[in-house]
Structures are given as C-alpha cells and as structure tokens.
Amino acid sequence: MNKTTPPKKTELSNVPNELKGANLSQILQHSAIALNALETGMTLTESFVNLPKELRSAVQSFTFTTLRHKARLLHVIYEFITKEPEIEVENLLLVAASVLLPDSPNKYNSHTLVNEAVNAATLSTKTQYAKGLINAVLRRCVENPNLFIGPVRDDVEYFQQWWVKRLKKAHPKDWLNILDTNLHEPGFYLRVNTTKITRREYLDLLENQAIETIEIPKVYLKLAPQAIRLAHSIQVQQLPGYDQGYFSIQDLGAQFAAHLLPLKKDLRVLDACSAPGGKTTHLLELTQLDLTSLELDPSRILRVQENLSRLDLASNVIQGDACDLKSWWNGQYFDAVLADVPCSASGIVRRHPDILELRRDEDFQQLSITQKKILGNLWEVLKPGGFLLYVTCSVFPEEGENQCQWLMRTYSDIVRLDCLGQLLPNQWHDGFFYGLFQKK
Numbered sequence: 001m002n003k004t005t006p007p008k009k010t011e012l013s014n015v016p017n018e019l020k021g022a023n024l025s026q027i028l029q030h031s032a033i034a035l036n037a038l039e040t041g042m043t044l045t046e047s048f049v050n051l052p053k054e055l056r057s058a059v060q061s062f063t064f065t066t067l068r069h070k071a072r073l074l075h076v077i078y079e080f081i082t083k084e085p086e087i088e089v090e091n092l093l094l095v096a097a098s099v100l101l102p103d104s105p106n107k108y109n110s111h112t113l114v115n116e117a118v119n120a121a122t123l124s125t126k127t128q129y130a131k132g133l134i135n136a137v138l139r140r141c142v143e144n145p146n147l148f149i150g151p152v153r154d155d156v157e158y159f160q161q162w163w164v165k166r167l168k169k170a171h172p173k174d175w176l177n178i179l180d181t182n183l184h185e186p187g188f189y190l191r192v193n194t195t196k197i198t199r200r201e202y203l204d205l206l207e208n209q210a211i212e213t214i215e216i217p218k219v220y221l222k223l224a225p226q227a228i229r230l231a232h233s234i235q236v237q238q239l240p241g242y243d244q245g246y247f248s249i250q251d252l253g254a255q256f257a258a259h260l261l262p263l264k265k266d267l268r269v270l271d272a273c274s275a276p277g278g279k280t281t282h283l284l285e286l287t288q289l290d291l292t293s294l295e296l297d298p299s300r301i302l303r304v305q306e307n308l309s310r311l312d313l314a315s316n317v318i319q320g321d322a323c324d325l326k327s328w329w330n331g332q333y334f335d336a337v338l339a340d341v342p343c344s345a346s347g348i349v350r351r352h353p354d355i356l357e358l359r360r361d362e363d364f365q366q367l368s369i370t371q372k373k374i375l376g377n378l379w380e381v382l383k384p385g386g387f388l389l390y391v392t393c394s395v396f397p398e399e400g401e402n403q404c405q406w407l408m409r410t411y412s413d414i415v416r417l418d419c420l421g422q423l424l425p426n427q428w429h430d431g432f433f434y435g436l437f438q439k440k
C-alpha cells in the first residue's frame, strides 16, 4: 500500500456515490450474511430489505458477483484450504475473493481487501475464530491472480451437480455455453411505452442526457420493436420519464411474448400468471384489450397495480389460482390466454444468481404437475378459435417442449402453431420457452 494512504480506508473509485462512507468490512460482512441466509431459503431480495440503505447497492453487487462466479471462487479458495470451514467462513472468503476476479465491478487495493476481510471476520463470533485462515487464504489468492482466470470447463465440479447433470442431459452441445453465459451480467433493457412516446423520441431523450445505448441486432428488434439496450445499468429514477410511464425495465426475450399472441382491439384476454405485470402492461401498450390479470400471490398483486398505474393502463386485476377455476372464473370464455407459468427460472440465473442456491432438483416434479394443471385449466377457459401462448423462463424441456407435447396429447381440439420454442440465454436475451396453440 502507498505510504500516504491512510490505513483501513477503502478505495472507492469504482463504488457508487451513495456508498462513500460505508467501509469495506461492513460490505463484506453483510454480503456474507446475505449468502448465509440463502441456506435458510431466504432470497437475496428478502435479505436486502433488512440492510441499511447505504449498503444495499454494494451488497447487491458483491453478492451477485460472488454467486455468478461461485464455482470459480470455490475452485480458487479450496486450492488453499485443506479442511472445509463453517459455511459463514466460506461465504466471507468467497465474497472477499470475488473482488480479485479480473472483471469484478468492485475494485479495491488487495492489501486493503485482506485487512478489511479480517476486520469483517472479527465482527461475528461465527467467523472471529477463523481470522488467521481468512488472512492466509486471501493472501495466497492475491499472490495467485492466474487462478481467477480460465475456462468454465475447469470449474465444472464446483457447480451444483444437479444443475450440471440436468443441463448436460437437456443440452448436450450447449451446456457449457449456458454455464459460461451465466457468468456475465445480463443486458439492461428498457421497453418503451409507445402509448406515450415513440422509441425514436425516447432514444433522443437518452442521447440528450448522454446515456449510452447499444444497438440491438435487427433479428431481435423485429421480435421486440419497443426494446432499447443501455450500455450500463442505471437507477430507473435517473432515466428520463420514469414517473411519466415512458418505459418499463424488461429483458429483451420477455418482450417477445406480447408480440407472439395474435390480438385485436377489444378482445377478451387473460394473463393467467401476471405479477409483476411486465407482460400484462406490454399487451395493453400494444392493443386496447379487455384484459384480466390473474395472480395467485396477494403480495405480488400490488406490483401489477403499481405498474399499470405508472404506465396509465387498465386491467381487471384479480387474485386467484390458475389451478382452481372455481376460485376466480365466472364462466365467460377468453379470446386469448397468456400462460407465463411458474417455473424453475433456470433461464434467468445470471439475473437472479440466488436461484441455483434456492432451487432443489426435487422441485422439478412439483413444478411440472403445477404447469400441467394450469395449462389444462387455461385450455378450458379458451374460446374455440382462441389462442394460448405458453411461456416459461426455463431452459429445460420438462417445463417447455414436453409440456406442449402433453397438451397436444391431452386435447383433441388443439392445433400447434409456429412459435419460437426453446431460446437459450445468450449475450442478447435470457432463456425462455414459447409455444403457441389455437383451439379448433
């Protein structure tokens, strides 16, 4: 460390403004605590709610980076550990080591990092005893930067084995690409609300504020003509027209949905699994509809209502269970149904990197049963001639193609139409499945 640098002060050049003042040991400690909480089934989002506001974005950045690169980080730290430590110590080591990744967004001087990680260890009785280990392992990590670089193939044994096994089985050619894609931050996309402003006008607003965008390939823009990709993530309130409802945040692949369902003005449409309302609001931005937005989880219904209200759109939002028609259906048929069913979310792992920690291999059986129940029920509420779009953000055929084939086997009044099918996550969009059907 430079002699003029005061001891124990973090280097904050790459840290958001609101963080200046928060010290690295606190960030490391809270990040490790959030990772520990995953063991109890608590999501990162739930953990962040309890954090002091000034720590939130840093802890998010540290935990997301750590989980995206967890296999590599485990690989590195276990080069220097002979006996597996307690989970609290392992997590503190992982978040601290994540700073040493070549493309970590969190840049700190390595001397400061080691000191502050040791300080973080002293803040809890669960890690205090391992100060020496943390110091020694991180020093070895600093001395061996090459360990942080290498193909994802080298880390395969450090990923969750159920995940690797499933990916290999489902995508024998692409499974390594999927692992690799999930190491990177996803694209940051806006969807322009064209009831208020054109895409061109919104691009001009961004340009006036020197907010950089990335050109989207034509092939994708055709499928999602309201999409804009920003070069860097930014807080939504800092973008022009958030409160006026000029845009929503939505992945490029999710923006395909509303364009795939053939719709006309005033049709009676059901969005069967609607929260937080990304696709409900997109449908309404494109066509004036008599839309019902169904959602099982009462706490998530509020999100749908907030989004509708910010974007100046209207839908009949109801709480109910798509598995149980009696709980909400009044017997009136729908011209079109969007079934964006609950799934493993295996196509959006890089966007929510805690998914792999929380998901269990055993969950797939129950998800598959629920998806079939929802699909079967939704087929019942569709008018003859009506369309059903089946959507998941999964990369597994059990949740996509196999469910479509089950639907085809189960009903005779059904035609399968051309649709996108399985989309694997890539540098442009997350992983989705799209299947389209018409009732004879």
Ligand SMILES: C[S@@+](CC[C@H](N)C(=O)[O-])C[C@H]1O[C@@H](n2cnc3c(N)ncnc32)[C@H](O)[C@@H]1O
Residues within 6 Å of the ligand: 272, 273, 274, 275, 276, 277, 278, 279, 280, 294, 295, 296, 297, 300, 320, 321, 322, 323, 340, 341, 342, 343, 374
């Ligand atoms: C993949 S998300 C939907 C995302 C939404 N379509 C969007 O674009 O913003 C699935 C949603 O389905 C809801 N859900 C799960 N089971 C359901 C059920 N049986 N009936 C209705 N909604 C359900 C979940 O609470 C969750 O909000």
